[in-house]
Each structure stands twice: as C-alpha cells, then as structure tokens.
C-alpha cells in the first residue's frame with residue numbers, strides 16, 4: 001500500500017466519517033397496521049440487548065400513550081417520546097455525556113417523525129456508527145407517503161417490507177390504511193388526527209384494505225361491527 005493511502009486511511013479514521021467501518025446502517029421496516037412492526041421493534045431490541053449492546057428506544061404518538069411502545073400482541077416497553085423539537089443527535093450526545101453508550105437506535109412510529117429527524121438519524125449512522133432500525137407506515141389514509149417515510153426511502157441503506165400477512169376483508173393482501181369516518185372511507189383531511197377536537201367526526205377508526213377496496217371504499221360485510229385496529 002502506498003504511503004499516501006496510509007495517510008488517507010489515518011485522516012479517514014481521525015475525521016470519524018466511518019468510511020473504513022463496515023458497520024452501521026439505516027434500515028426502514030414498513031408495512032400496514034397489524035403487520036407486526038412494533039412487535040419486531042421490541043424483538044430486535046431484545047436480541048441486541050442480549051448481546052450486550054445498549055440501545056436508545058424512541059417512539060412518537062403510540063396509541064398506548066407517551067413514552068411507551070405497544071405491540072398489538074400484548075407486549076410493550078418504555079421508550080423515549082420525541083417531539084418536533086427533539087434533536088436526535090443531541091439526545092445521543094446527552095447519553096454519552098452521562099457516561100452511557102448508544103450502540104443502536106430503535107425508532108418506532110417513525111412516520112410521525114419529521115424529515116429533519118430522518119436526516120439526524122442518517123448522520124448518526126454515518127458519523128457516529130450507530131445502527132438505526134426504523135419502523136413505521138409508508139403511506140397515509142390517502143395512500144400518499146408520509147414525509148418521514150419518503151425521506152427514509154430516499155436515504156436508507158435497506159428497505160424491508162414486512163411480510164407478515166395482513167388481509168383485507170376480501171382475502172387479498174391488505175396494503176393500505178383507510179381512515180373510516182362515521183363508516184365512510186375518508187378521502188381528504190389532515191394527515192395526522194391526534195386527540196379529540198370539536199371538528200372530529202363521531203367515530204374515526206382505521207382499517208386495512210386492499211388497493212381495490214380502498215379505491216371503491218367498500219368496507220366489507222362486517223363494516224358495521226366494531227373495527228379492528230382501532231387507533232382512537
């Protein structure tokens with residue numbers, strides 16, 4: 001190896017840009033409601049922790065309430081609740097300043113994050129060698145991508161569509177999350193509906209549908225029964 005390459009190697013290590021490390025990556029696991037995203041997030045955290053790695057577990061607006069990741073199969077754990085104002089790099093640096101380690105980050109409900117949060121996560125991978133596992137929905141009830149999900153599609157090292165089968169009432173794979181307001185599939189409205197407001201319809205719920213039935217708005221024969229996957 002030529003001497004100048006050795007110099008480059010040293011500069012690379014000193015600058016901390018990670019070019020010589022094989023390691024950290026940004027992975028985005030996406031799928032509709034009920035695909036097991038939070039379950040997988042918790043399992044992944046468990047597996048890494050068992051290997052002695054230390055993780056930072058983040059969430060935003062989980063249906064169980066602030067500071068908690070809940071899985072539909074009944075398991076859960078405490079997590080750091082983030083807001084628009086949270087700088088994830090500062091959060092990690094804070095842990096380091098306290099003498100802690102952060103080997104990996106689990107980011108659940110990541111569709112509720114901002115695009116800036118996704119940039120911060122990418123920077124943590126590239127500069128600080130922290131593995132990031134992000135979990136969330138790709139598209140909203142109008143079938144449009146969430147801004148954070150789009151940024152993850154653009155930036156992530158690995159994109160994983162979760163394979164746990166979620167079915168529409170007709171038996172086809174359910175890939176889209178419909179917002180059902182007073183029994184009707186909503187076509188417009190705010191991307192996020194958080195909490196109760198005076199303008200809110202009497203009943204808002206979400207139902208996974210195939211593309212065909214999302215388009216026609218057909219909720220199936222059980223449409224009048226209490227919806228599965230109720231979020232509010």
Ligand SMILES: [Zn+2]
Pocket residue numbers: 168169170171172209210211212213
């Ligand atoms: Zn269908």
